[in-house]
Amino acid sequence: MTYDSYGNLTVAGVANYLKEKNIFPTDANLTVVDLHAVKESIEGFVNLIYHVYDQSGKSVIMKQMLSMPRFRIEDEKNNTVEEADGDGWTLDLGRMRSEIATLIFWNSVYPGISPEIYLFDEPNRIIVMEDLMDLSLLRFELCRMVKHGHFTAKIGAFFARNLFFSSNLHLTNYKKSEVERFFINPEYTALAPFLFRENIGVSWEREMIPGTDEKRALLVDNPQIQAEFKRLENKFLNDKECLIHTDLHSSNIMISFDDVRIIDGEFAGFGPLAQDFGRLTASLTLNYVSWFGDESRTTAEKNDFQAYLLTTITDLYTTFQNEFRQLVEAHREESYSLKNLDVDAYLIDQLQNALSYTGVNVLSRLANRGICYDLLRLPEANRLVPSLLGLDISRELMQNQKKYTHIKEYTLLLKNLA
Known part of the structure; x- marks a missing residue:
């Protein structure tokens, strides 16, 4: 299945999507890593964030704004982690538009200070950007x-x-x-x-x-x-x-x-x-x-x-x-x-x-x-x-x-x- 019940891409769907958008060739063997599974990689849970790369070494970061945000609840004493839906709370898509415009502006003010944007798919709430996983x-x-x-x-x-x-x-x-x-x-x-x-x-x-x-x-x-x-x-x-x-x-x-x-x-x-x-x-x-x-x-x-x-x-x-x-x-x-x-x-x-x-x-x-x-x-x-x-x-x-x-x-x- 490409999308979940909320209209968000699944891991398998991410690979297909990036090939359809010509970010990677159709015959590429893609590895998709959900960065929420890597605790040190990110903080925050209102986006799906993936690290995607192929056998040649080409790589990108793909972010999809959740149609219904999830929140991470950590119980430190019992060493457990739960994810809960946002009880109907949604994020305005203008937030994503603003992020892209801001990153582009900051790169014009100080080149290289922000990741480069490769694709903005507004209907699907998706940004594809430069991979900074080496940082x-x-x-x-x-x-x-x-x-x-x-x-x-x-x-x-x-x-x-x-x-x-x-x-x-x-x-x-x-x-x-x-x-x-x-x-x-x-x-x-x-x-x-x-x-x-x-x-x-x-x-x-x-x-x-x-x-x-x-x-x-x-x-x-x-x-x-x-x-x-x-x-x-x-x-x-x-x-x-x-x-x-x-x-x-x-x-x-x-x-x-x-x-x-x-x-x-x-x-x-x-x-x-x-x-x-x-x-x-x-x-x-x-x-x-x-x-x-x-x-x-x-x-x-x-x-x-x-x-x-x-x-x-x-x-x-x-x-x-x-x-x-x-x-x-x-x-x-x-x-x-x-x-x-x-x-x-x-x-x-x-x-x-x-x-x-x-x-x-x-x-x-x-x-x-x-x-x-x-x-x-x-x-x-x-x-x-x-x-x-x-x-x-x-x-x-x-x-x-x-x-x-x-x-x-x-x-x-x-x-x-x-």
């Missing part, structure tokens, strides 16, 4: 203490170019409004409840491990922090600064020793760059604090890798700022807004908002439901110290972000945790 998810590389020195140069420069070329810094008001309309994504707001309303710093809805209630209350019961949550949510929903990924954590970046790619732009849309910066900085921060609960490595190994993470965070922001300054200087005579831009003040404002969003995003990955892999890999008893540190860091950033004018002030905060 690993950044999150798992970090948890293996693998260092990638080139990572910050590429992502930092990409952030600057994407901000510049999709914002009013470069576009006229009319052109910007046209571009915004083109990239309208019905799924852009999908993360908003998770980040701002169900967050452990806002309510007690999501459970955390025992021993965290006292520090959590310092967030939930703090009017200043609750006001900051509301400010950041309003900014996320209404500040159409530039095209952003919205969910750029370390599991949406693939990496090797000579390549870096951004994947899964399904929630992308126009919003504040600070959310992308904050989500990625939160990933690096969560990995940093996770080593305080890891007993499998020596103190020397942990200290060395934490020092690498501090350098990575610093270099990411420094590269972004340097690239941004160069873009402003190169285009200053073309734009009235650039001629009057106070670059130093602009970059400090970006930093401060990014750090506040870092606090939000750290908190979003500390709850038992939605916990990041960096902490999930630890025995439950060993997650307490990293979780408490995450709560402290987030409280500091959301209360006092205005005192930070250089990224090294933040890395110093992390360094002093020891």
Whole structure:
């Protein structure tokens, strides 16, 4: 059978489909691997994702949006995994259109930063794209203490170019409004409840491990922090600064020793760059604090890798700022807004908002439901110290972000945790 009862391709159907679409010759001997069966390959269960290759070495990734999403439910204590239907919840196809347009745009801004698209079959909700299976998810590389020195140069420069070329810094008001309309994504707001309303710093809805209630209350019961949550949510929903990924954590970046790619732009849309910066900085921060609960490595190994993470965070922001300054200087005579831009003040404002969003995003990955892999890999008893540190860091950033004018002030905060 080519399709299941929901109209989704079966494994056998994938091979036939790719031959019909001339992605592979009709006589090709295809191997189809369901990547949901490979735990480290992907996170998320609203798409079918397959790795397909033939005997010659040609390979592609095929993604089909589920007509009815399935959700993975993990019972860690009993070591079981169940998949459940989405109770009638469906995804708008506009999400898939937006992802393709976004990946193409980002490759035009920074060639090679995203996978190449080979085919988009809208009626069947299918994308066929470049195979990146030789790369690993950044999150798992970090948890293996693998260092990638080139990572910050590429992502930092990409952030600057994407901000510049999709914002009013470069576009006229009319052109910007046209571009915004083109990239309208019905799924852009999908993360908003998770980040701002169900967050452990806002309510007690999501459970955390025992021993965290006292520090959590310092967030939930703090009017200043609750006001900051509301400010950041309003900014996320209404500040159409530039095209952003919205969910750029370390599991949406693939990496090797000579390549870096951004994947899964399904929630992308126009919003504040600070959310992308904050989500990625939160990933690096969560990995940093996770080593305080890891007993499998020596103190020397942990200290060395934490020092690498501090350098990575610093270099990411420094590269972004340097690239941004160069873009402003190169285009200053073309734009009235650039001629009057106070670059130093602009970059400090970006930093401060990014750090506040870092606090939000750290908190979003500390709850038992939605916990990041960096902490999930630890025995439950060993997650307490990293979780408490995450709560402290987030409280500091959301209360006092205005005192930070250089990224090294933040890395110093992390360094002093020891």
